[in-house]
Amino acid sequence: MENSGEKFDIIVVGAGVMGSATAYAASKRGLKVLLLEQFDLLHFRGSSHGESRTIRASYPENYYPPMVIEAAKLWEEAELEAGYNVYFKTSHLDFGPSDNPSLLHVISSCEINKIDHRILDAHQVFDEMSGRIKIPDDWIGVATELGGIIKPTKAVSMFQSLAMKHGAVIRDRIEVKGIEPIDEQEGGGILISTTCGNQFRSSKCAITAGAWMKNLVKKVTGKHLPIQPVETSVFYWRIKQGHESDFTISPGKFPTFASYGNPYIYGTPSLEFPGLIKIPIHGGLECNPDERKWKAAKEVIIEEIREWIRGRFGDLVDADGGPVITQSCLYSMTPDEDYVIDFLGGEFGKNLVVAGGFSGHGFKMSPVIGKIVVEMLLDGEVGGGVDMKYFKIERFDGGLNGNAKSFADQVCFSSS
Ligand SMILES: Cc1cc2nc3c(=O)[nH]c(=O)nc-3n(C[C@H](O)[C@H](O)[C@H](O)COP(=O)(O)OP(=O)(O)OC[C@H]3O[C@@H](n4cnc5c(N)ncnc54)[C@H](O)[C@@H]3O)c2cc1C
DSSP states (O other), X not given: XXXXXOEEEEEEEOOSHHHHHHXXXXXXXXXXXEEEOSSOTTOXXXXXXXXXXXXXXXXXXXXXXXXXXXXXXXXXXXXXXHTSOOEEEEEEEEEEETTOHHHHHHXXXXXXTXXXXXXXXXXXXXXXXXXXXXXXXXXXXXXXXXXXXXXXXXXXXXXXXXXXXXXXXXXXXXXXXXXXXXXXXXXXXXXXXXXXSOEEEEEEEEEOOGGGHHHHHHHHHOOOOOOEEEEEEEEEEEBOTTOGGGGBSTXXXXXXXXXXXXXXXXXXXXXXXXTEEEOOBSEEEEOOTTSOOOOOOOHHHHHHHHHHHHHHHTTSBOSTTOOSEEEEEEEEEOTTSOOEXXXXXXXXXXXXXXXXXOTTOOGGGHHHHHHHHHHHHHHSSOOTTOOGGGGOGGGGTTSSOOSOOSSOOSOEEEOO
């Protein structure tokens, strides 16, 4: 296949969840697809590995909930085709100070998108959660039905298996180093070259390179995308003896949750590691994805989570003992925390789409993102009422602010 002159319809660069979902969506539409990954398939060096990602329809931005609702359907369709589950449902609970602008926007976005939600005071949260979550009297809770856990590594593997079932070719340990347009006189399309000396041709290309996006796009096209890699840590804490089942997704029906304010803390019910619950901070340190520290967050961050656990879960979760498991992962942050899904333009015209900058909240929407990328490349436009203006590169043309928002960033990160 390599250097054979064989031409693909679409080459997808990067086999994280976005590339794998794109390869699946493209191959399902009957296209001849090649998916290339620089490391081993299902590796742990990017953003899509691990045991749990939250899915929730409650967003401060109005434009994400319809995408999540469509994604939930697409997750179920893919599961049906695969014959196994990657999406484990529960409800979702947001909470925080009653005047927190982001939380107030979550409420208005639920109203605008007609998402059933209930606003609870501190006593109602305590009662509804049977005493498992306590919030201060001047906080509120927002309960929504669509919540749950998606198993990331299993989900990426599912998309790759389904893509292969539909005829996609997948190659790992191949680093793309060049992406060039081919002259019309020579057949047109795109030429991909790799560090090991291979060349591949295609009509269209999608770059889904996660934390490597900025460097790769700069290297191959000279264009700057404001996507900052950030190293974040995931912490699992021990549930106190006798309370383990209270925090399970089933039968405990514990919700996925997000605690707005400073710090923004989120978590998932106990599922992957029995007796443990995932409670990290939504933040981290700027990094170079090729020179990772693989270091847990500073003690000060762990102390902030400890305090939060003592306040919210009282004596039910062991804060003093510290996190039992720590895992490292990468976010790809844009300045406004919105995605970049756009044609790269220039000599590539409408043949090259970049999809990145998922800013720590993209996993749940990956089946929709894959579908959108394929629609852009194949149909030139996106169906289903998704307003793509929020994801365009040109929003950063006048400076780095991007989309205007009247609430604070969710992710907090620093350079040291
Ligand atoms: C700790 C953590 C928790 C998160 N929690 C949630 C959550 O609860 N809900 C949610 O919706 N989202 C969540 N996210 C975000 C979500 O996981 C990411 O948005 C998503 O995984 C991004 O996928 P990706 O495919 O863009 O990037 P990646 O998974 O990093 O994939 C990019 C791939 O491209 C490959 N690549 C790069 N350059 C090249 C090259 N030159 N040649 C070949 N291959 C290349 C890389 O090796 C990599 O495999 C979380 C992320 C983290 C880190």
